[in-house]
Amino acid sequence: MAVIALSYQIKGGHYMATVKLKIAELRKSKGIGQQDLAEVLGVSFQTVSKWETGTTMPDISLLPDIAAYFDVSVDELLGLKPLRQQAYIPRGTDNRDNWNGKTDKLYKNRKYFWNDDYLQFLIKNVWHIESPVDVVDFRCCDGYLGKKLLEVLPQGSTYTGLDNEYFTEKARQNFDNAHAGVKFIVSDLYSFETDKKYDLAICQAGLRHMNRPMEVLKKMIAAVKKNGLVVCVDVNREFENDGLYMDDIPYDYLCTAFDFHKIWKKELECEGRDYAVGMRLPFYMQQLGLHDIDIRMNDKVMYVNPNMKDYEEKVQGFIEINGLDEPFSISSREGTIELFMNRGVDRVEAEAYINMQARKAEYFRDTEYKKSFLKVQGLLITYGRE
16 A cells, blocks of 8 residues: 655644545556656646655645546545545454564553452352362463462462463463463364363453454353353443543543544454454353353553652553553554554544654653553453353
8 A cells, every 4th residue: 555655734623634645546546657747737747746745735726627637535545534535444353473572662551450458358248258269360471370379279280371481481481381271272262172161261451452342252252161151351441441540641541632533443453353242242152151140340550659668660560561661663653653544544643643742741751740541440250261
């Protein structure tokens, strides 16, 4: 997909929208050469070439003719609106191998998922696990949850982590053979089969990235014994996105500066990736015949203030987890805009997201005074029995 570089800006209201001509992209999708387009418009092919490389822009009087020829609006031609006929570009989050080597920062947030006493409360007072159990963890990642579980489960419990080769190896290194009864299986979740039946199957923050979460849930149910426990810990993106408060940025701005619904709905429609899977899980479990279904919300809230002993560590962790330590380059900025526009978001809206992220990053770069902030993950814990 060839598109020209940034060329000029249009101002309107309180935003500034950059223009990125789609002539090259439209011409190639139509299967014509620069000379063909030049003859239609009455210009030289060198002129078309300059438009496509961003050296010059078409005369404003030509824009309606160019747009009409390609059957798009002028806004689409200028890259301000998504192209209606553009093919959907999947993220590929369902392909586990696409995560290899890219999650070291992301998985730092796992230690902010649980209060240890609440996990212990669930095991002892909610799920009434009093005897050793066999646990299978779907998408075990680096094994963090497994280690947490074994700390509070009855002695003699076993843990099996399920993931691709890259992550199971990371998990083995994290356990470092220090725990008996720990093993890992390399398998894709959709194709996982097992003769062994477990007492508990769990998946944490994994179904949100799956294109077919219902199929994975079926695999989890198939992996447990009769009356075995199936636990899914996942998010509703609306909760998650409204769960950030920073002491020097208006809360309403953080909640409303960018509306993710177009992206979420498009990804659900085209891939099956469900932004509200945390809310839908009890209904899925009911459809699949589980009983004693219930749902809780994790009580963990990440609150940070300058008086904390580990203040600097938490601030740095938050910055890295949220990608605020890596400013948008021109290429990454354009890549984000293209991805968002591919999901039906206008260019102005996409740039509002980038501006919001830049404002958050600037908030943390300003070291004149210490910062306080709060993040609610909003993890929903849905469970039922086979």
